[in-house]
Amino acid sequence: MGSAAPRSTIQVPERLGLTVPPGAEGTRADRFVADASGISRAHIQRLISEGRLTLSGRPVRSSQPLAAGAVLELDIPDAPPSAPQPEPALDLTVVYEDDDLLIVDKPAGMVVHPSPGHATGTLVNALLARPGGYGMTAGSERPGIVHRLDRATSGLLLVARNDRAQAWLTEQLRARRIKKTYLGLVWGAPPAATGRIEAPIGRDRAQRTRMAVVPDGRPSVTGYRVRERFPGWTLLELDLVTGRTHQLRVHLASIGHPLAGDPAYATGPARRGPEGLGRLFLHAWRLELAAPSGEGHIRVSAPLPAALDAVLERLRAEGGPGGPGAPSGQGPRR
The missing domain is CATH 3.30.2350.10 (Pseudouridine synthase)
Structure with missing residues (x-):
C-alpha cells in the first residue's frame, strides 16, 4: 500500500488559551475549540479524551456546553513529523481476515498508532506494510483503527479494511455489541x-x-x-x-x-x-x-503469550491451582 503524502501541520503554540465570546454560549466544547483553533474536530476530541482541555484547571468533556467568558486551556502535544510509513520488518500476527476486517494479535510493548515519542515501530507501521487498504475515517495517521490496547497489553485488536467496515465497527463498539x-x-x-x-x-x-x-x-x-x-x-x-x-x-x-x-x-x-x-x-x-x-x-x-503462560506454570508448580474455573490443560481454553 502506498504511503499517503504528509498532511500540512497547523502551527499553534504548545498551550493554547481560548475565551468563549458572547453569542457562542451553549456551544459544545469540541466544536468551539475546533472552530477557534483550526484543528480538526476528531483530533480535538482525542486531546479532550486525554484530559488536555481544561477550564479552571478541571478537564472538560467533548459534549460540555460552554458559557460566555469561559477561558479554556488546550495542551497540544508535538505531532509526529509525517504520515506513518510502512515497516515490513515488523512482525504482525493475523488471526482472522476477511474482506472487511483483520483481527491481529498485538504483542506487548508495541504501540497501536504513531504518537509523540512513538513515530515508528507501531502496529499501524506494520499494517501499512501489508497489501490491501484500510478504512480512513479516523484519518491517515490511524488507518483501520477502531479501538486501542495499551502498549503493555497484548492480544486481539480489530482493524477495518474499508471505510464502511470502520464506520460499522465503530458504531458496534459504541453500542457495546462487540x-x-x-x-x-x-x-x-x-x-x-x-x-x-x-x-x-x-x-x-x-x-x-x-x-x-x-x-x-x-x-x-x-x-x-x-x-x-x-x-x-x-x-x-x-x-x-x-x-x-x-x-x-x-x-x-x-x-x-x-x-x-x-x-x-x-x-x-x-x-x-x-x-x-x-x-x-x-x-x-x-x-x-x-x-x-x-x-x-x-x-x-488468542492464546496467552509464552512468557505469561510460563508464569502460570510456575505458580501451578509452586502451589497448585484451585477454585472455580481451573483448566485441565495447558494455558487458557480456546
Missing part, C-alpha cells in the same frame, strides 16, 4: 467467583497521566469470573463492558486486587508480580462480534 474478554492475573483472592464492578472513571486530578475512580467520571462497567486460583494470586476472565482508558487496571486496583506487574496502579508485591513476570499480566484473549457483512458471527481467541 464482546471483549481479557485474561488478567490479579493480586490476592477476590472472594466471589463472579463479580461486576460499576465505578465511574476519569482523569486523576493529582496525577494527570493516570486515571482513577472519581465521582464525576464516565460510567464504567467491568465483569469478572475467577478462572484459576493460586496462593496469593488469581487468574480472572474480564469482560470489558465499557471501554474507558485503563479501565480494567483502574477497576481492579479500586477493589484491592490490582493486576500483576502494573507499574501505574499497583504497589509492592503486586507491582513486582510473581517470579518471572516482566510485564503487565493483561491479555486481550477473545473477541465476539457479528460480521460486518451481515453473514454470520465471528468468535476469535
Whole structure:
C-alpha cells in the first residue's frame, strides 16, 4: 500500500488559551475549540479524551456546553513529523481476515498508532506494510483503527479494511455489541467467583497521566469470573463492558486486587508480580462480534503469550491451582 503524502501541520503554540465570546454560549466544547483553533474536530476530541482541555484547571468533556467568558486551556502535544510509513520488518500476527476486517494479535510493548515519542515501530507501521487498504475515517495517521490496547497489553485488536467496515465497527463498539474478554492475573483472592464492578472513571486530578475512580467520571462497567486460583494470586476472565482508558487496571486496583506487574496502579508485591513476570499480566484473549457483512458471527481467541503462560506454570508448580474455573490443560481454553 502506498504511503499517503504528509498532511500540512497547523502551527499553534504548545498551550493554547481560548475565551468563549458572547453569542457562542451553549456551544459544545469540541466544536468551539475546533472552530477557534483550526484543528480538526476528531483530533480535538482525542486531546479532550486525554484530559488536555481544561477550564479552571478541571478537564472538560467533548459534549460540555460552554458559557460566555469561559477561558479554556488546550495542551497540544508535538505531532509526529509525517504520515506513518510502512515497516515490513515488523512482525504482525493475523488471526482472522476477511474482506472487511483483520483481527491481529498485538504483542506487548508495541504501540497501536504513531504518537509523540512513538513515530515508528507501531502496529499501524506494520499494517501499512501489508497489501490491501484500510478504512480512513479516523484519518491517515490511524488507518483501520477502531479501538486501542495499551502498549503493555497484548492480544486481539480489530482493524477495518474499508471505510464502511470502520464506520460499522465503530458504531458496534459504541453500542457495546462487540464482546471483549481479557485474561488478567490479579493480586490476592477476590472472594466471589463472579463479580461486576460499576465505578465511574476519569482523569486523576493529582496525577494527570493516570486515571482513577472519581465521582464525576464516565460510567464504567467491568465483569469478572475467577478462572484459576493460586496462593496469593488469581487468574480472572474480564469482560470489558465499557471501554474507558485503563479501565480494567483502574477497576481492579479500586477493589484491592490490582493486576500483576502494573507499574501505574499497583504497589509492592503486586507491582513486582510473581517470579518471572516482566510485564503487565493483561491479555486481550477473545473477541465476539457479528460480521460486518451481515453473514454470520465471528468468535476469535488468542492464546496467552509464552512468557505469561510460563508464569502460570510456575505458580501451578509452586502451589497448585484451585477454585472455580481451573483448566485441565495447558494455558487458557480456546
